Amino acid sequence: MNASSLPRRRARIAVAALAVPLAVAALSGCQRSAQGSAPAPVAPVASTPAAAASSPATASPAATAGSGAAAAAAKAAAASALSAAVKQASSAAGTVGSDLSGASSAPEGDPTQ
């Protein structure tokens, strides 16, 4: 990473750190305005891949009409989270391939033993 990219990276990290709370706050605000003054809890996020896959990706009309800033923040947070996850997952996938290969061929050993 060169020196000129550092400020951009720091700014991106800062945006990512703030993005989820901002987006959640925006969603909560939308729901509050739609339902009155009582705080409406944000629907819990499914914690498993299966649950996530089955969760309808439908928000209330108020939520989907959330501010452009919240949407941008959420996009930045998601992109940042995904980028980090992709790096980890890619590294893990490479390691899995290496270990799988090693498991099927003993180095210099007789596999019948």
Added chain:
Amino acid sequence: MTPTSVRRRVTVVAVSLGAAALLAAGVSAPAYAATVARTCTASALAAAKTAVGASVSHRDSVLSALSGHLDVRPHLTSSHRTTLAGLYSADQVGLAQVLARVQADTTCAAASTDAQHIVTDYRVYLLVVPQSGLTLAGDVGTYGAQTLTAAEPAVRLAIKLLPSSSTKEQAQTLYDDMAAQTSAALGDFAGVGDAMLALTPASYPGSSATLKAQAARVASGAKSLAAAGSDASQLAALLD
């Protein structure tokens, strides 16, 4: 030296080609031992002991290398790490004990019989190596899939907030596939380490089917993980 069958090596070194031919032809163990007893000489016994020492030494180096792999696999579970480290250590101690017995043997037949324990009691190449590799692969693969799972809430939120558009539809499609592939990978990797570490040298050759089945699961999990990673990469670009 490249180790081959300990028994074959002992045979070649310690007895005549005729005896080796008998063994290869399926002559019974007692008949083989009798042949060895007739043909064994002091120099042949010494050579056999040297060959056995080399076989143990190579296994010892393989076990040390496997032990070294544990240091560079931070995502191995602590339970599996402990079990594998204990396995390597116990095998190295046991192999050293077998070697000591062989070195103390006074006949080629006794040396040959003891040397077979190097194979049958440890199965370093046939069992320990794949046990290690597949356990590591299962745990690392689980970690990799979990990192994608951890990113899912943020992605779902971002997609929710996208205005209706082809981009939103594309993102939803990619997300659905990523979640499905990640789930499939987690399913494939789950339990691989436990299944592998439950195998013992005594379970051979019946354990071969388990080895193949678990290797197939890891291969399938790796494929799903790669697909999920590709989806995630495209999603990141779409949302960036």
